Amino acid sequence: MNSTMITLEALEQFGIETNRSDIDNFLTHLNDMLDERVGIEITESLDDTKLAELLKLQESGDDNTIGDWLQANVPELEQIAQDEIDILLGEVAENSDDFNQAG
Amino acid sequence: MIETLNPQPDTAPTSEQNWGDVSGALRSMADNSETDQPTRDVVETNSNQEIDQPKEPMVSPLGTKLVSAAFRINSLLESRLANKADKEQLAENRERSLELQNEAYNTYQPNLTNTKNHEEGLRMNMRFDARAARQEKIDEAKSKVRGFGRSALNKLKDAGLIGLGVTIAGASKSKELATEASQKTKDSIVSGIDKAEELAGKAGQKMEGAIESGINTVSSTVEGAKEARDYRREAAKARKEQAHGRRYERHAKGMKLRRAIGNFVIRSRTTGQTAVDTWKNYPTK
Numbered sequence: 001m002n003s004t005m006i007t008l009e010a011l012e013q014f015g016i017e018t019n020r021s022d023i024d025n026f027l028t029h030l031n032d033m034l035d036e037r038v039g040i041e042i043t044e045s046l047d048d049t050k051l052a053e054l055l056k057l058q059e060s061g062d063d064n065t066i067g068d069w070l071q072a073n074v075p076e077l078e079q080i081a082q083d084e085i086d087i088l089l090g091e092v093a094e095n096s097d098d099f100n101q102a103g
Numbered sequence: 104m105i106e107t108l109n110p111q112p113d114t115a116p117t118s119e120q121n122w123g124d125v126s127g128a129l130r131s132m133a134d135n136s137e138t139d140q141p142t143r144d145v146v147e148t149n150s151n152q153e154i155d156q157p158k159e160p161m162v163s164p165l166g167t168k169l170v171s172a173a174f175r176i177n178s179l180l181e182s183r184l185a186n187k188a189d190k191e192q193l194a195e196n197r198e199r200s201l202e203l204q205n206e207a208y209n210t211y212q213p214n215l216t217n218t219k220n221h222e223e224g225l226r227m228n229m230r231f232d233a234r235a236a237r238q239e240k241i242d243e244a245k246s247k248v249r250g251f252g253r254s255a256l257n258k259l260k261d262a263g264l265i266g267l268g269v270t271i272a273g274a275s276k277s278k279e280l281a282t283e284a285s286q287k288t289k290d291s292i293v294s295g296i297d298k299a300e301e302l303a304g305k306a307g308q309k310m311e312g313a314i315e316s317g318i319n320t321v322s323s324t325v326e327g328a329k330e331a332r333d334y335r336r337e338a339a340k341a342r343k344e345q346a347h348g349r350r351y352e353r354h355a356k357g358m359k360l361r362r363a364i365g366n367f368v369i370r371s372r373t374t375g376q377t378a379v380d381t382w383k384n385y386p387t388k
């Protein structure tokens with residue numbers, strides 16, 4: 001299950017046709033991609049000790065606790081997440097005509 | 104070692120370098136639309152090709168970074184498992200009675216010989232298994248990387264600290280404009296027909312003009328909505344470029360910090376060695 005940050009409304013704003021049958025797959029793909037990019041940035045920003053700590057915490061499975069830990073230990077976490085959202089949406093905006101034509 | 108597994112770009116990535124990820128996905132969506140295959144498979148396959156099939160180096164920069172992150176996580180998990188296994192073995196040895204320890208020692212040499220005979224066969228099997236197991240571990244590590252991102256995004260979204268930006272407000276406005284345009288078309292035609300029937304004859308010609316004018320108004324509203332959409336696209340592109348710049352700055356800062364730590368460690372070692380040499384030479388001076 002991904003973070004569902006990118007919504008149909010966000011795609012509509014760039015004129016992407018959201019009544020297509022494959023739109024759910026596309027949304028899932030975009031949200032997975034966003035999770036992945038933010039995850040990579042987080043991993044790169046942590047040293048091995050902190051990363052090992054985070055892995056241990058992840059095994060506990062408590063998403064809220066992990067979120068708190070990330071906020072406390074990842075420098076500029078908000079900015080990282082917002083930048084990755086902006087980058088992905090920018091790419092969607094740039095390619096929205098291609099997507100409509102491909103349908 | 105980590106640094107070599109996780110190469111950073113020397114220059115800021117251009118739009119074209121990052122363009123491929125989504126455009127590739129868009130193309131894949133189009134290609135897969137008939138077979139209904141999820142696009143993730145395409146991205147995953149590309150990432151995997153880097154590990155297993157060096158003949159096809161069609162890996163996006165993002166794929167390479169994900170594999171690097173997965174390698175780091177995997178090596179940490181493996182070292183943790185190895186430590187745990189060592190501790191368990193030690194505890195087991197301590198619990199053994201002297202008799203059992205002697206027995207284990209006496210059977211050690213024959214066991215070793217038998218093991219050597221089996222080793223070659225096992226090695227063959229292991230080669231096959233290791234590759235599959237390695238891929239499985241890498242996949243597991245990638246899923247952990249995605250998990251970090253998901254946890255962070257959920258937390259920040261729930262706290263209202265991140266969002267899709269002001270552009271969403273523009274989307275609502277755009278929808279409003281489109282609805283308005285559609286309604287105006289309907290109204291103009293209905294009212295045009297009613298009035299044309301009522302007035303008929305000479306007045307009919309006049310109404311044609313009125314309908315045409317109504318359609319022009321509608322067209323300009325539709326044009327307005329298109330303009331608003333284009334503006335939002337442009338704004339999104341501009342925000343993307345800014346975000347790229349900040350991401351590049353963060354990476355550069357991180358590299359600088361790691362380099363500074365490396366230099367500090369080297370200097371400390373040198374200083375420490377100098378202190379030891381001074382101490383060693385002290386009695387002779």
